Amino acid sequence: MIARIGLGLASIALACALVLGFRPPDDAALTAGAGADGRSSGTANSAGGAAAGPTADATQVVDGTVIQTRFGPVQVEITVSSGRVVRVSAVELPAGGRSGAISRFVSPILASEALSAQSARIDVVSGATYTSRAYATSLQAALDSAGL
């Protein structure tokens, strides 16, 4: 099921759709350190306090699982507002602990609104991306945890 919404030109809210069967297979390229997966599974840091799952006015920040790769740990963080994903970013994780979300990676689709102050009427953003199973896995976990 793909969620679709019609947008008014002023709207910035996009729904990130789940597609049935989108489950990355076990990945030989991930290192044995994948045991770290469960450590931050779906942590919800809700500004409004409580449960996972979107509520009418709450803005939540939801973390996906930490996936160990050859290049270091990857964790995706999503910001959900009124039941819609409004930001996707990668959390930078130094060895041995967590840091806050670093805005080095902002989803090109969702970034268009944030960048509009700098350059008017951008329709879309092109940028190099970190396309990998680790990212997709962590993102899926964040979406699951947010109930989307």
Add this chain to the structure above:
Amino acid sequence: MSVTVSPRMGTIVGVDVRDAIDGDVIAEAVNAFFADLEAIEDRFSPWRPGSEISRIGRGELRPSDASPDVRWVLAACDELERATGGAFRAWRRDPGRPLDPSALVKGWAVDRAARRLVEAGLSNWCINAGGDVLARGAPGPDRRWRVGVRHPVFADRLGAVLEIDGGAVATSGLYERGPHIVDGRTGDLPQRFWSVTVIGPELGWADAYATAAFALGDEGLEWVHDHPAHGAVAMTADDRLITTPLARRHLTSFSGSSA
């Protein structure tokens, strides 16, 4: 205006349709587009053990016995490797993922699946597949698609804005976490540019050329320029923009200084 977003190919793919036609027609076309992407991923993804690419990588399937599309892609990768002197390589030294044509397939998959939009009669749309863009027509009357290019250092800023009438924009760079692009000739990471953005008629080639040009370094822009209907914009580590003449014609604004 309708936007559909779905996690695909390890990233997020969005389809923005501006045609003023029946919403059901758009929905059906977009669903068919995503279904095609899924089918392509099944055959091509090096992350799916059962894909033809994975099986070829493990030596379980001979390239000559693969499906026509896979054979075409592998042949195109071979040609790119020759044309770039090895800077672009699908066959890697990575034992976990020996065959990875993703640099071409990412864009090619979008080109192929986008046929569904065209067949449905849609002529004004823009696809963003994790930063690779394919557009047709226009976003509105008297307007052209405005494509922002991410600043390689400050993720919340743009380094440049390109205007296109339709066609593809693909960016390759090192600012994302992880050294995933190496110069196939030396195994080293290219240092000259932070990112290279290629404009061209099709996303598969734009994507592959951006990867190749980035890996080639200094020669990369000339190399893209030698391909008709393709242009390139590079962002350097010292905050400069370098463009080929074709890309310059599409450039509307930029931060930093230009060369």
